[in-house]
Amino acid sequence: MTQSNTSGWQFSRKVMLPIIIAILVTIGTVAGFVTWSVGRTDDHALARQTRLLEQALADQMAAVPVGQEELAVWDEAVTAVAERDVDWLNENIGPTAFDYYGQSRVYLLDGNGRAIYAMRDGGQVPAKAVEPVRDTIAPLIEQLHSLDNLAAIDAFNNFIGEAPPAVVDMALIEDRPAIVSVMPMLLSVGTDFVPVGTEPVYVAVVMLDDALARQIETQYLFDDARFETSPDVAGSGAALAIRDKAGQPLAWFKWSPDRPGARILGDTLPALLGALFVTGAIIVALMRNLQRASSQLQAERADAQHRALHDPLTGLGNRALFRDRLDTAMRTMQTGEPRLALLALDLDRFKQVNDTLGHEAGDELLRRVSARITSMLQPSDTLARLGGDEFAIIQPGITTHGDAGRLAQRVIDVLQPPFNIAGHPLQIGVSIGIATAPDLAQTDAELVARADGALYQAKSGGRNRYCFHAGSDLRAGHPTQLEEQVRQAFAGRGAA
Numbered sequence: 001m002t003q004s005n006t007s008g009w010q011f012s013r014k015v016m017l018p019i020i021i022a023i024l025v026t027i028g029t030v031a032g033f034v035t036w037s038v039g040r041t042d043d044h045a046l047a048r049q050t051r052l053l054e055q056a057l058a059d060q061m062a063a064v065p066v067g068q069e070e071l072a073v074w075d076e077a078v079t080a081v082a083e084r085d086v087d088w089l090n091e092n093i094g095p096t097a098f099d100y101y102g103q104s105r106v107y108l109l110d111g112n113g114r115a116i117y118a119m120r121d122g123g124q125v126p127a128k129a130v131e132p133v134r135d136t137i138a139p140l141i142e143q144l145h146s147l148d149n150l151a152a153i154d155a156f157n158n159f160i161g162e163a164p165p166a167v168v169d170m171a172l173i174e175d176r177p178a179i180v181s182v183m184p185m186l187l188s189v190g191t192d193f194v195p196v197g198t199e200p201v202y203v204a205v206v207m208l209d210d211a212l213a214r215q216i217e218t219q220y221l222f223d224d225a226r227f228e229t230s231p232d233v234a235g236s237g238a239a240l241a242i243r244d245k246a247g248q249p250l251a252w253f254k255w256s257p258d259r260p261g262a263r264i265l266g267d268t269l270p271a272l273l274g275a276l277f278v279t280g281a282i283i284v285a286l287m288r289n290l291q292r293a294s295s296q297l298q299a300e301r302a303d304a305q306h307r308a309l310h311d312p313l314t315g316l317g318n319r320a321l322f323r324d325r326l327d328t329a330m331r332t333m334q335t336g337e338p339r340l341a342l343l344a345l346d347l348d349r350f351k352q353v354n355d356t357l358g359h360e361a362g363d364e365l366l367r368r369v370s371a372r373i374t375s376m377l378q379p380s381d382t383l384a385r386l387g388g389d390e391f392a393i394i395q396p397g398i399t400t401h402g403d404a405g406r407l408a409q410r411v412i413d414v415l416q417p418p419f420n421i422a423g424h425p426l427q428i429g430v431s432i433g434i435a436t437a438p439d440l441a442q443t444d445a446e447l448v449a450r451a452d453g454a455l456y457q458a459k460s461g462g463r464n465r466y467c468f469h470a471g472s473d474l475r476a477g478h479p480t481q482l483e484e485q486v487r488q489a490f491a492g493r494g495a496a
Helices: 003-072 075-082 086-092 094-099 127-144 147-157 210-220 260-276 279-309 319-332 350-357 359-374 401-414 444-460 479-495
Strands: 105-109 115-120 123-125 167-173 176-184 201-207 226-228 238-243 249-255 340-348 382-387 390-396 419-421 424-426 429-437 466-468
Touching (some): 003 094, 003 167, 003 176, 003 210, 003 238, 003 249, 003 260, 003 279, 075 086, 086 094, 086 115, 094 115, 105 127, 127 176, 127 201, 167 249, 176 249, 210 226, 210 249, 210 279, 279 319, 319 340, 319 390, 319 444, 340 401, 340 444, 350 359, 350 424, 359 382, 359 390, 359 401, 359 419, 390 401, 401 429, 401 466, 429 444, 444 466
Parallel strands (some): 429 466
Antiparallel strands (some): 105 201, 115 123, 167 176, 176 201, 226 249, 238 249, 340 390, 340 429, 382 390, 419 424
16 A cells, blocks of 8 residues: 555545544434434323323213203103103103213113113113113112212202202123213102102113224224223233222223324434435434424324314313313402403203204204304303303403393393294293302302302293392392392292
């Protein structure tokens, strides 16, 4: 080797060695960062999916007694159980419970616990079908007859309680996981009550089956969702234990979790291999993929958050969004005079629409009602559907009780014109209870309780009207104040 060649080789070695070391260090650093990012991204995605799943199961449990109430609080149903009119029950209870409310099993028991009617997957089965599950539902019925629940039944019978009590839990039915809800069957109009604690009992069962798994899979973007009774998970799958209220695992919801980090790594692997030659190109490609993955994650998160906070029927905020907005409004309002109003709304004669035209017409009516009320609101107001035909309006920024009263009257007026549903003109009304803060309530729980009390006063006083909570400092001559004065005057005259 000549001197020049030796010098050139030594020079090349001196120049290339630091470059090679730099490239190797860069590759090692990038590889370590990518590995850490992949693991962290996948962990966050799994945690997000787990929270969504827990919320989905909680929503499923909360929905069962809501639908169950439509059939359990029904004078004709109570009479049919008392007279053991199985044909009527099979025609009116079983198919509706299965087709519309997704109840896989229904068991109707009389006040002595004797089975009167049983339904399985939409078809009538012998009443003795309840016997294999009696030991499972017995503790729930016992809880239904606790002192607190008996008091709630008595309050409902006396038109004080808004809803009958229900006991809901996870259980194994026919060795399969299910949501089980027990509720007393009560009169909705009549007053010929049986002694409290001897009411018939409506047992509703919603199976955690493949159909429900598909529903969760579609709504919350899960893959390969299923319910199984074994905790074993194969490969990279994930599982969440389905527990009863005692904390005992009954089954497991399993799915193939979304692993965006692993997808990114697979997409960028060829670029990483090429990093030996084009380090700069690798970094650009990696950052681009990371940005794309971040945008995708944000979009999925925003979509899932919207689903979790909004009612799928009307598009309005649901109970979770209502609680969040009310908490924010209570924390940010000024002190002193009324600054925030809560309007509790309950539609009048809505159940008649469901009973006469069916639930599809009822759903369309709820959508039309939501649209009309929304048109009356300011951008700062929040309209939420709390369930069934119950709505709530959060009205911040008021300065007098009259602001809330005027909004309530506008809502009443806008719902006065008939709704044309399936060719039928439907006339409904709305009862509204109003409570304000901070003059009447310091917490959101107090505000909700006072608005509910005012709503009960509005409904019991004739419906299709609004009432302020009795503690509101209304101006002289206000309609609600005059009505209260008249009521007190008549009460005093009766006492005399």
